[in-house]
Amino acid sequence: MNDNHTRKKQQSDSHSRTGLGVDVLKRAIIDHLFYEQGRYPDVATINDWYLAVAHTVRDRLVRRWISTAQTYKREGSRTVCYLSAEYLLGPHLCNNITNLGIRDEMTQALQELNQDLDQLLEQEQEPGLGNGGLGRLAACYMDSLASMQIPAIGYGIRYEFGIFDQEIRDGWQVEKTDNWLRHGNPWELRRHKLTFDVRFGGYTEQFMDDVENRFRVRWVPDRIVNGIAYDTPILGYGVNTVNLLRLWKAEAPESFDFQAFNLGDYYAAVDKKVVSENITKILYPNDEPIAGKQLRLQQQYFFVSCSLQDMLRLFLQQGEGLDKFHVKFAAQLNDTHPALAIPELMRLLIDEHCLDWDTAWVVTRNTFAYTNHTLLPEALERWPLSLLEEMLPRHLQIIYEINDRFMDEARRRMYGIDMQISRLSIIEEGEQKHVRMANLAFVGSFAVNGVAKLHTELLKQDVMQDFYRLWPERFSNKPNGVTPRRFVLLSNPGLARLIRDQIGCEWTTNLDQLKQLGGLASDTQFQTLWQQEKRASKIALADLIKQRTGEVINPDSLFDIQAKRIHEYKRQHLNLLHIITLYNRLKHNPDADITPRTFVFAGKAAPGYKMAKLIIKLINSVAYMINRDSDVNDLIKVVFFPNFNVKNAQKIYPAADLSEQISTAGKEASGTGNMKFSLNGALTIGTLDGANIEIREEVGAENFFLFGLICKEIYRIQAEGYRPWDYYQDNLELKDSIDLISSGFFSHGDTQLFKPLVDTLMTTDPYMLMADYQSYLDCQQTVSQAFRRIDEWTRISILNVARMGRSSSDRAIGEYCNEIWKVKPVPVEL
Ligand code: 26W
Numbered sequence: 001m002n003d004n005h006t007r008k009k010q011q012s013d014s015h016s017r018t019g020l021g022v023d024v025l026k027r028a029i030i031d032h033l034f035y036e037q038g039r040y041p042d043v044a045t046i047n048d049w050y051l052a053v054a055h056t057v058r059d060r061l062v063r064r065w066i067s068t069a070q071t072y073k074r075e076g077s078r079t080v081c082y083l084s085a086e087y088l089l090g091p092h093l094c095n096n097i098t099n100l101g102i103r104d105e106m107t108q109a110l111q112e113l114n115q116d117l118d119q120l121l122e123q124e125q126e127p128g129l130g131n132g133g134l135g136r137l138a139a140c141y142m143d144s145l146a147s148m149q150i151p152a153i154g155y156g157i158r159y160e161f162g163i164f165d166q167e168i169r170d171g172w173q174v175e176k177t178d179n180w181l182r183h184g185n186p187w188e189l190r191r192h193k194l195t196f197d198v199r200f201g202g203y204t205e206q207f208m209d210d211v212e213n214r215f216r217v218r219w220v221p222d223r224i225v226n227g228i229a230y231d232t233p234i235l236g237y238g239v240n241t242v243n244l245l246r247l248w249k250a251e252a253p254e255s256f257d258f259q260a261f262n263l264g265d266y267y268a269a270v271d272k273k274v275v276s277e278n279i280t281k282i283l284y285p286n287d288e289p290i291a292g293k294q295l296r297l298q299q300q301y302f303f304v305s306c307s308l309q310d311m312l313r314l315f316l317q318q319g320e321g322l323d324k325f326h327v328k329f330a331a332q333l334n335d336t337h338p339a340l341a342i343p344e345l346m347r348l349l350i351d352e353h354c355l356d357w358d359t360a361w362v363v364t365r366n367t368f369a370y371t372n373h374t375l376l377p378e379a380l381e382r383w384p385l386s387l388l389e390e391m392l393p394r395h396l397q398i399i400y401e402i403n404d405r406f407m408d409e410a411r412r413r414m415y416g417i418d419m420q421i422s423r424l425s426i427i428e429e430g431e432q433k434h435v436r437m438a439n440l441a442f443v444g445s446f447a448v449n450g451v452a453k454l455h456t457e458l459l460k461q462d463v464m465q466d467f468y469r470l471w472p473e474r475f476s477n478k479p480n481g482v483t484p485r486r487f488v489l490l491s492n493p494g495l496a497r498l499i500r501d502q503i504g505c506e507w508t509t510n511l512d513q514l515k516q517l518g519g520l521a522s523d524t525q526f527q528t529l530w531q532q533e534k535r536a537s538k539i540a541l542a543d544l545i546k547q548r549t550g551e552v553i554n555p556d557s558l559f560d561i562q563a564k565r566i567h568e569y570k571r572q573h574l575n576l577l578h579i580i581t582l583y584n585r586l587k588h589n590p591d592a593d594i595t596p597r598t599f600v601f602a603g604k605a606a607p608g609y610k611m612a613k614l615i616i617k618l619i620n621s622v623a624y625m626i627n628r629d630s631d632v633n634d635l636i637k638v639v640f641f642p643n644f645n646v647k648n649a650q651k652i653y654p655a656a657d658l659s660e661q662i663s664t665a666g667k668e669a670s671g672t673g674n675m676k677f678s679l680n681g682a683l684t685i686g687t688l689d690g691a692n693i694e695i696r697e698e699v700g701a702e703n704f705f706l707f708g709l710i711c712k713e714i715y716r717i718q719a720e721g722y723r724p725w726d727y728y729q730d731n732l733e734l735k736d737s738i739d740l741i742s743s744g745f746f747s748h749g750d751t752q753l754f755k756p757l758v759d760t761l762m763t764t765d766p767y768m769l770m771a772d773y774q775s776y777l778d779c780q781q782t783v784s785q786a787f788r789r790i791d792e793w794t795r796i797s798i799l800n801v802a803r804m805g806r807s808s809s810d811r812a813i814g815e816y817c818n819e820i821w822k823v824k825p826v827p828v829e830l
Contacts (some may be wrong), residue, residue, distance in 0.1 A: 017059040020102050025109040028056040041113065047183060049115050050093070050123035053106070054186040057096050061233040065242040068828045076318055077151040077826045078327070080817075082142065083307060083341055084334035085300060086135030086283070087156050087245065088163075089142075089232075090486060090646030091124040092187045098490045099147070099237040125180040126647050127187075128162030129247070131287035131606075132565040133672055134373050136646070137451075137809075138334055140672070143483040144813040146236030146243040147509060149825040155307035157299055158188075158230045158247035161282040166604050166643040171620030175285070175607050187232050188247075194229040196309040197253070198302050204394045212354050219351065219394040225276040226251045227306035237485045237509060240828040248306040250279035286606040287565050294391070297383055301392060304341040308348055322349060323359050326366035330821035333370040333445065336381045336437035342368060342444030343398040351394070357401070369447040369820050371478070372438065373669050375455065375463050376569070385433035399435060403427055406443045413470045423466050442467050442474075447820045449478040452670035452691045454711065476819060479694055480670040481812035484511050487676045491650035494533045495680065499801075502526070512805035521798040530794055534657070534681055541655035544648075545600070551627060551639050557596035558787045561677070562660035563644055563652050566605040566612040569667035573615050573757065574769045575599070575660055576622055578780050579638060580737040583622075586632045595784035598637045602644035602652060614757050616640065621746040621754075649673075654680045657793075658705075658783060661686035662776065664767040666711040668692075675807035681797040685783055687772070691807075699803045703796045705786075707779035708772040717771065724765035727773065734773050738762070 013019040016028045033039050033052040044052075072079070097106050097117075107117045130136060138154065145152040164175035199221030209216045232245040252273040260268035279298050315328050333339055342364060349360035374380075388396045403426040410424050426443060428434040442448055442464065450456030456477035460468040468475055489496045489508055499507060502520060507513035520526040538555040545551055562575050579599055585592045601619050605612035623638035641652065659677030661668075661684055668690035678684055678695055685705040686692040696704040709717070728735050738758060740746070747753040761769055787793055805811070817823050 018063050020060070020100065020105060022105050022109045022112070025056060025102070025105060026113060028059065029053055029109065029113065032056055046120065047123050049110075049113075050120045051183075051186055053110070053117075053120055054093055054124075057093060057100070057106075058186060058233070060100055061096060061235050061242055064235065064240045064828065064830065065233045065244075067240055067830050068242045069244075071826060071828045072151050073317075075151075075826050076328075078821075078823045079314075079329055080145060080150060080152040080821050080823055081307065081311060081329055081331040082138060082145075082152065082154045082334065083304065083331055083338035084135070084138040084154065084156050085303065085337035086130030086334075087127075087138045087142070087154065087247075088130030088132070088135035088646060089127045089139045089245075090136075090650070091121065091126045092232075093124050094121050094490055095143075095486055096235055098485055099143075099235045101238060103493070124647075125183065125185075126645055127180055127185070128178055128645055129156065129159050129283060131163060131283070131285060131604075133670070134287070134335060137373075137480055137672060140481065140483040140486075140809040141813055142234045142243065142245060143237070143485060144481070144809040146234045146241045147239060147483075147485070148810060148813055148817075149236060149239055149241045149827050150243075150813070150817060150823055151826050152243045153311075154234065154243070154245040155303065155310075156245070156247050157280050157283075157303045158249045159280055159283040160249075160277075163283055163604065163645070164285055164607070165645075168616070168620060168640060168642045171617045171624065173605055173613050173616045188230045189232075191229040191231055194310070195251075196227045196306045198225045198227050198250075198305045199223070200225065200298065200301075200391055202393065204397060209354075216354070217351055217394065217397070219347075223272075223275075224253055225279060225302065226253050227302060229306070229310070240830050246307070246310065248280065248303045250276050250302055252276035285604075286608065287567075294387060297387060297391060300337055301340050301344070301395075304338050304344050307338075308341060308345050312348060312353075322353050322355060323363060325349075325363045329367055330369065330823060331367050332816070332821070333368055333441055335371060335373045336441050339370070339381075339437045339441040339444070340392070340395065342440060343392075343395040343402065346398050346402070347394055350398075361402075361405075365444055366446050368441075368445045369449070370441040370445040371449050371451065372455075372459055372463075373451055375458055375669065376667070380463070381437040382428060382434040383437065385427070385435060388435055396435075399426060399440065402440070402443060410470060417469065419466055419469060424470075438464070439467075446474065447476060448474050449476045449820070450669065451478065451480045452694060453477055453479065454666070454688070454693055455669040455690060458666060458711070478812060478815050478820070479806070480672050480675070480691060481807055481809035482672050482675045482679070483809045484508055484679065486646075486650070487653060488679055492533075492537065492654040492680055494536055495654065498529055498533055509810065511808035511810065514802050514805050517798055517802035521795045521802065524791070527791055527794040527798070530681070530798055531790070534655075534797070537654035537680075538657075541600075541651055544651055545639055545641060548642060549639055551623075551637065553598045553637050553639060554596060554634060557598045557637070558657045558784070559600060559655055560597050560658040560660065560783075561600040561602070561652060561656040561682070562662070563600070563602040563641070563649065564671075564673050566603045566609075566615055568611055568615075568767050569664050571662050571664060571767055571769060572601060572603070572619065573761075574662055574772065574776060575601070576615075576618060577734070577737050577769065577773055578777060579622060579626070579636065580740055581733050581777060582636055583626055583629075583632060584733065584736050584740065586635060587629075590631055590633070594635045595787050596635050597784075598639065600639050600641055600652070600656075602641040602648070604644060611757065611760070614754065618741070618746065618754055618757065625746050649676070653677055653682075656680065656682035657787065658682060659684045659686075661689075661692050662708070662772075663687060663689045664772075665689045665709060665714055667767070675804065678800050679804045679807060681801050683783075683786075683793070683796055683800060685776075685779055694806065695804070698806055699800045703799050703803075705779050705783050707775040709768060709775075714768055714771075717768075722765070722768070722771070724770040725762055727770035728762060731774060733777070734770065 032055040037048045162178045167174045202221035227248045234243045349355040426439045450459045503516040659682040661674040670691040687708040744751040
């Protein structure tokens, strides 16, 4: 943490590339506008000003970047490599200004240049290189690694097109291509010289290596793609550390085939270029059901091979023996998407660097650790063996060898234990064989973790029970966390200032400090200030909703928000059943005593996920009817906020009174939105699922609106035979709500539109909505009563924030560093 003295010194630094004072910032911005954009203020566009400010801030990062690289090189520091197919970074500018600690200075500098920082921030295209929880967690962890001065490199894919932009047309989701690079990207540096060959296809052959005097394997690929590094600086908060996010782009070794051109075959001339670049063209927009698409596997192998070749390059610079590779690097596999790293490191060590199998295996298994992020069977990756045979013949050989040796070890370990060994195998037998990526990830890692207490328990008791039975010591729980920099300091500056005025600002890097707020929970004056901050955020969101949807909402109503990917297990449609029930109550009795509420939904559906898209249509159809029904007199309003992404999330989390975390128990691995809402003073209504359990333990059961069946009860009911129809029959309000949907009331009389959704609920209801309906309704009634006692509500809101210290991604990264990666901070002097 740069103390005030260092900061003062930096403040006084007048160098236009590095100074942090108002005047030097002004000069730097004008310099960049002039020399970078070739513009002068009178003619400069908003985007010109944005780029000028971006380059001004980037200069301050690059200086720290170089100092960091020099320090790590000098120290030969043990380094964490985070391998993730997704990084949901969000906009860079404000985050870097916040982490440099110059938000006030930059705001003033721009004011004096007649520019508005918030307006310029709107200019930035956010890099949406992720789908949801997993990708955002990777971004939060990169922020914490840098803020805690841990030497780290984030490796991933530089998708040309990120997660689609969502538009709502006639209530339906429409996907728009995310051309985030259209205006260039000031936050990345192309590393022309840093390219690696990545092979695909072909065959392998054995040959006798006389020098090594042993047989070796040669892989003769039938196509090679180049991987080019693009580096994005990740600045820590209040430190000089700038870690590296290295994303790979695929390019053809030769971007133009002249011979083909001369022969007049113009397509062939560019064919290789197009095919190669397709690999990193677009992010797969699914965040649970796997695509199993060839291109997806190519993407996974491509970035894994580039990353490991780069790690070997960095290691060999140190001149040590490769049998010490795992001493230098700890590599975290963010779910199974990078699991091919295991056979790829084996291939590189054995085929390219001539290590023997055993040494290579010791190095490999002591390099990798694996985090599981989902228990949903349909999300557990398993690749057809035939696909691997065609695309990665050498890796399949290595996977077979790994599996044979592993199964031998397993047989030895399970001696006398009755269990089915086939479930352990990396190879899934059957008519079409598959490679189980979770099994491969386990076998090739020294540590495996879940992301919340219940999730880790279910991992041990269910999905990976056989592995846990034989290797319990490898399992641990590493509860997720979120960065308080972006999700409080940056997105809720008013609340951050209020907190700082009371307890100082150490909480931004030591979130447990928030506990001190507990003592102010009943302080009426502080409560008033707290309410004012919340109301200001609600008004800001109301304005944005007016802009984006045309809907006018009442900022004094209870803002009840569910914002996350649309998925049946997250049960946005249970939330809808509550709304329709309230509507029915008001229709039956317009004087019914309903607490005014605004229901806000936000979230994208995977383009191929029909039921999720139907749920979005139903939300908008219910909104259409209710919002225009004068009988309900604005007591309840429903809004679907389009295009939920990090930028919009930063405006939604601060404005919530109630956070909806209503997934079926046992389905949400952790959730991280739940933490962001709670950290911004929202109270949570939720099930005992994922991190809701830890949040409730921390904030106190009396300060959490709990409902629903717990995991065990669900297993029991399903084992005994779950009959959703009975709940429909026995519960009039539930029946009326379902019937209103089936009647076509929300679909202009079309009784077929929502039939698939209603039929699923009435027959299988796999996510137990019918069974949890009444408990949810009762709990929502409690919420309505509680919100009327606004001072009591505010007291609980303050307590919720005060007790959310453990939800910091710094706490999580601290646990990974001490218990898995065994890595220490390396402070950087400028
Ligand atoms: C293409 C297939 C695919 C893509 C992404 C399958 C699975 C995923 C991710 C694992 C899904 C995901 O984002 N899981 C979420 O991870 C968060 C971070 O740990 C958790 O908080 C969420 O509960 C979990 O759903």
